[in-house]
Every structure is written in C-alpha cells, then in structure tokens.
Amino acid sequence: MSVITLYDIASGHPGQAWSPNTAKARYALNFKGIPHKTVFLEYLEIEPLCKKIGAKPTSQTSPQYTLPVIYDPSTDTVVSDSIEIAQYLDATYPTTPRLIPEATAALHYAFTDAFEATLPPLLTYALPASLPFLNPASQDYFRQTREALFGGRRLEDVTPTGEEHVAMWEKLKDAFGQIDGWIRKSGGGNKYFMGETICYADISVAGYLRWGRMVLEKEKYEEILTWHGGRWGTLMKEMEKYEIIY
Structure with missing residues (x-):
C-alpha cells in the first residue's frame, strides 16, 4: 500500500529530525495514526523538489519554498505548511482524531x-x-x-x-x-x-x-x-x- 511521504530537513545525525516545523507534521500524522514515510532533503534540494511535485510556495519572500510538505498518493495531493497539512488530514481522514476541532480553524490560524x-x-x-x-x-x-x-x-x-x-x-x-x-x-x-x-x-x-x-x-x-x-x-x-x- 502506498503511504504519505513527509519531506523533512536532513541533519548530520542520520535518522534524527530536528526542525520544529516538520515536527508538527510528524506529530500530526502519528497522532492520527496515518501511515507515512520520511524523505530527508538538504536545504538546496527543497525548492527544486517542491517545484517538481507541485508544492505551493509558503512565502512571498525568500525562501519561498519551505518544509514540511507531504504527498498523499491516495488522493494525488501535495500540501505545504504544517497548518494546511493539519486541515488536509482532518478533511481527508475524518475517522481519525481531529487536529483542528470543528469550527476552530480561524482560531488556530490566529493562534x-x-x-x-x-x-x-x-x-x-x-x-x-x-x-x-x-x-x-x-x-x-x-x-x-x-x-x-x-x-x-x-x-x-x-x-x-x-x-x-x-x-x-x-x-x-x-x-x-x-x-x-x-x-x-x-x-x-x-x-x-x-x-x-x-x-x-x-x-x-x-x-x-x-x-x-x-x-x-x-x-x-x-x-x-x-x-x-x-x-x-x-x-x-x-x-x-x-x-x-x-
């Protein structure tokens, strides 16, 4: 079975993730119990990969492309930014525990x-x-x-x-x-x-x-x-x- 790919930032310690933003996406996937795998990228690999798979930029200024990004083969969907990933997972996997409870999306963006x-x-x-x-x-x-x-x-x-x-x-x-x-x-x-x-x-x-x-x-x-x-x-x-x- 194909699983979601989570793109994360590589470190000099193999198998150890350090980024606070990609950690949010990993927490979200594990909290929901959604199968996934991690692909680690060096910083200079992020923008080319994002453009290749169709990930949206997360900023109008440099760097425009940041992680986390996920690719879900079950829907052929690429999602950028941890809060957008949370909303996507809630909508696509409704039988899993919610990350953003009903009617609180605006509050979470404000938070x-x-x-x-x-x-x-x-x-x-x-x-x-x-x-x-x-x-x-x-x-x-x-x-x-x-x-x-x-x-x-x-x-x-x-x-x-x-x-x-x-x-x-x-x-x-x-x-x-x-x-x-x-x-x-x-x-x-x-x-x-x-x-x-x-x-x-x-x-x-x-x-x-x-x-x-x-x-x-x-x-x-x-x-x-x-x-x-x-x-x-x-x-x-x-x-x-x-x-x-x-």
Missing part, C-alpha cells in the same frame, strides 16, 4: 500568528545551536538565511551571554508564560488548549520544545520543562509516543 510572535527569544538560542546539527551541504545556506534575520550578525555572535543572557532568558520564560496563560483560559483541567484533548495548537508548541531538546544545552532545555508548574515537561512526556520517525 499561529500569536504564537510565532512569542518566538524571538527562543530563536536567539536555538537558531545558532542548530547550525552544527546540519550536514555541510546545508550549513552555508542556513548561515546565510538565518544571519539575515539578525541584521547580518554571525550566528556565533547571536547567542546571548552574561547579562544579556539573563535578560533574554527571562524574556523566553515570559513568552512561555504568555502561552501558559492562554491555556489556562481553556478552563477544565487546563491541560491543553482544548482542555483535556490535544489539538494542533499543542502540537505547534511541542514542535518548538522538541527543537529545543535537540539543539539546546541539556540544562537549558530541562529548565524550560520545569516552568509554569512543569506544564511543558508534562506536554513533552505526552507527545513522546507521537515522535516516531518512519
């Missing part, structure tokens, strides 16, 4: 924008730490595109140190505190965004936490897990069973 606005403190740590995780074939591209995000500063100079680290680390904690506050407004047990049920928003947060686990110093990642009553440690423990790479 995505709000969540991404909280990420800059994490990026200052995780982007520089990701560079050594890549194969040499992707490092130059990653350096060029990511250093542009920081005004041309070398990635080695971006990671906060000393007093700058203390202040930035507090900003990162505050960012996760904002997310914690959103979840608390769900009522009930306040376990997930939808109460007691995992949804796409939870998967989004988990994708970035997993990135932290892969690239940050162990002590930093483990400290994050303890914040806000251990909420993030609890989330990542729950998500472990959805991390299998096929």
Whole structure:
C-alpha cells in the first residue's frame, strides 16, 4: 500500500529530525495514526523538489519554498505548511482524531500568528545551536538565511551571554508564560488548549520544545520543562509516543 511521504530537513545525525516545523507534521500524522514515510532533503534540494511535485510556495519572500510538505498518493495531493497539512488530514481522514476541532480553524490560524510572535527569544538560542546539527551541504545556506534575520550578525555572535543572557532568558520564560496563560483560559483541567484533548495548537508548541531538546544545552532545555508548574515537561512526556520517525 502506498503511504504519505513527509519531506523533512536532513541533519548530520542520520535518522534524527530536528526542525520544529516538520515536527508538527510528524506529530500530526502519528497522532492520527496515518501511515507515512520520511524523505530527508538538504536545504538546496527543497525548492527544486517542491517545484517538481507541485508544492505551493509558503512565502512571498525568500525562501519561498519551505518544509514540511507531504504527498498523499491516495488522493494525488501535495500540501505545504504544517497548518494546511493539519486541515488536509482532518478533511481527508475524518475517522481519525481531529487536529483542528470543528469550527476552530480561524482560531488556530490566529493562534499561529500569536504564537510565532512569542518566538524571538527562543530563536536567539536555538537558531545558532542548530547550525552544527546540519550536514555541510546545508550549513552555508542556513548561515546565510538565518544571519539575515539578525541584521547580518554571525550566528556565533547571536547567542546571548552574561547579562544579556539573563535578560533574554527571562524574556523566553515570559513568552512561555504568555502561552501558559492562554491555556489556562481553556478552563477544565487546563491541560491543553482544548482542555483535556490535544489539538494542533499543542502540537505547534511541542514542535518548538522538541527543537529545543535537540539543539539546546541539556540544562537549558530541562529548565524550560520545569516552568509554569512543569506544564511543558508534562506536554513533552505526552507527545513522546507521537515522535516516531518512519
């Protein structure tokens, strides 16, 4: 039987995925129990592959083509962007657990924008730490595109140190505190965004936490897990069973 292909970004550690965005798609597929396989690409392979299979660009600016992308042979459909993938999987596989509950699509798109606005403190740590995780074939591209995000500063100079680290680390904690506050407004047990049920928003947060686990110093990642009553440690423990790479 043909299965969905998930296109992911290669790393220098065979069989280990690191990207937070492709992690969201993998979580989604595993959460739904949908058979799939992973094909790893170097950064310079992404745009040619996307154009070849008909994947839509995800941005009007460079890079226009990004991962995750999936190809579903059962419908001959290519889907780009993790939230679009989630919507596609919900619509195409309606007997599986929903990622975006009925009538919450607009809220999930709004959440995505709000969540991404909280990420800059994490990026200052995780982007520089990701560079050594890549194969040499992707490092130059990653350096060029990511250093542009920081005004041309070398990635080695971006990671906060000393007093700058203390202040930035507090900003990162505050960012996760904002997310914690959103979840608390769900009522009930306040376990997930939808109460007691995992949804796409939870998967989004988990994708970035997993990135932290892969690239940050162990002590930093483990400290994050303890914040806000251990909420993030609890989330990542729950998500472990959805991390299998096929």
